[in-house]
Amino acid sequence: GIQVEQSPPDLILQEGANSTLRCNFSDSVNNLQWFHQNPWGQLINLFYIPSGTKQNGRLSATTVATERYSLLYISSSQTTDSGVYFCAGVLTGAGSYQLTFGKGTKLSVIP
Amino acid sequence: EPEVTQTPSHQVTQMGQEVILRCVPISNHLYFYWYRQILGQKVEFLVSFYNNEISEKSEIFDDQFSVERPDGSNFTLKIRSTKLEDSAMYFCASVRQANTEAFFGQGTRLTVV
Numbered sequence: 001g002i003q004v005e006q007s008p009p010d011l012i013l014q015e016g017a018n019s020t021l022r023c024n025f026s027d028s029v030n031n032l033q034w035f036h037q038n039p040w041g042q043l044i045n046l047f048y049i050p051s052g053t054k055q056n057g058r059l060s061a062t063t064v065a066t067e068r069y070s071l072l073y074i075s076s077s078q079t080t081d082s083g084v085y086f087c088a089g090v091l092t093g094a095g096s097y098q099l100t101f102g103k104g105t106k107l108s109v110i111p
Numbered sequence: 112e113p114e115v116t117q118t119p120s121h122q123v124t125q126m127g128q129e130v131i132l133r134c135v136p137i138s139n140h141l142y143f144y145w146y147r148q149i150l151g152q153k154v155e156f157l158v159s160f161y162n163n164e165i166s167e168k169s170e171i172f173d174d175q176f177s178v179e180r181p182d183g184s185n186f187t188l189k190i191r192s193t194k195l196e197d198s199a200m201y202f203c204a205s206v207r208q209a210n211t212e213a214f215f216g217q218g219t220r221l222t223v224v
Contacts, residue, residue: 048212
């Protein structure tokens with residue numbers, strides 16, 4: 001199966017700071033998604049971004065499918081952004097539609 | 112906005128007992144999944160279900176696990192004889208069609224004691 005590497009594994013930010021989270025895939029993927037897992041354990045869909053760039057408020061994401069990576073940008077971070085951010089993708093052409101997740105980036109935003 | 116709903120949100124069960132976790136996928140979705148997340152670890156695929164049958168399963172999904180879509184709305188995961196290591200957050204997900212965005216439920220936190 002594909003390997004999904006996320007970096008950094010942990011990140012501490014001062015409120016108001018910006019950050020970039022990265023997701024690398026070992027193979028070509030479809031259906032790349034970013035999730036935020038909140039303190040209650042819920043997985044919140046952030047972006048469905050197989051390629052290109054999308055923005056939603058203070059968050060934006062870019063996927064460069066040919067180079068097998070995706071980036072999540074958080075600007076002007078707030079304490080409510082704290083939690084774990086996961087990327088996940090579906091291996092292209094495998095006939096399988098399961099999402100393979102990375103280990104996540106744990107973000108802590110301090111006031 | 113349509114969403115995937117899971118019940119219960121928390122369940123505590125004794126080792127060896129059977130548990131059934133329930134999910135109501137988004138109504139016009141065709142593919143259904145169960146994933147699990149052991150505390151502090153990544154989310155792992157268990158099983159996918161399409162056209163009333165299992166389409167794919169992982170090594171984790173052994174004979175103790177089964178899935179069912181008993182009616183047009185519910186999708187269930189049954190663990191026949193729970194073990195301590197089954198303690199985890201279980202997520203249900205649904206997809207409208209292949210290679211489109213997956214939507215996850217809020218999860219069921221299962222604790223086996």
